[in-house]
Amino acid sequence: MRKFILLVEDDPDDVELALRALQRHRIANQVVVVRDGAEALAFLYGEGAHATRNPGDLPEVVLLDLNLPKVRGLEVLQRIRADARTRFLPVVVLTTSSEERDVVESYRLGANSYIRKPVDFEQFAEAMRQLGMYWLVLNQNVKRPGEL
Numbered sequence: 001m002r003k004f005i006l007l008v009e010d011d012p013d014d015v016e017l018a019l020r021a022l023q024r025h026r027i028a029n030q031v032v033v034v035r036d037g038a039e040a041l042a043f044l045y046g047e048g049a050h051a052t053r054n055p056g057d058l059p060e061v062v063l064l065d066l067n068l069p070k071v072r073g074l075e076v077l078q079r080i081r082a083d084a085r086t087r088f089l090p091v092v093v094l095t096t097s098s099e100e101r102d103v104v105e106s107y108r109l110g111a112n113s114y115i116r117k118p119v120d121f122e123q124f125a126e127a128m129r130q131l132g133m134y135w136l137v138l139n140q141n142v143k144r145p146g147e148l
Helices: 012-024 037-045 073-082 100-108 121-138
Strands: 004-008 030-034 061-064 091-095 113-116
Touching: 004 012, 004 037, 012 030, 012 121, 030 037, 037 061, 037 073, 061 073, 061 121, 073 091, 073 100, 091 100, 091 121, 100 113
Parallel strands: 004 030, 004 061, 061 091, 091 113
Antiparallel strands: none
């Protein structure tokens, strides 16, 4: 599978904005959208509705909202970092939260970056362009555990 982004976001408006912003800047990589923390974990580990998916086929980056139903974003992050299969998977927290404790806890749990979603679409589109450019083009990921 070619490089793809996993967007973990429950707000349909934010999903639409992210997809429009990526398309606007011609970031053509596939974006897989999951709507809650439980689905994010099932997708990553090939469980439940995603049991036929190869869990070794990981996204280039996870864009993770914190305020998610079922399993909160910080717990998703903690579980990603606790599993050898996903420990080095880049995770960018992309949230509306401006709480300092969320920033600190995200980094404590191993987030690669913490970005507050801009309210203005132009700013949001530019943030998505920069995210796509950095994580999909410039960043050098650690080889997957099976490739070491």
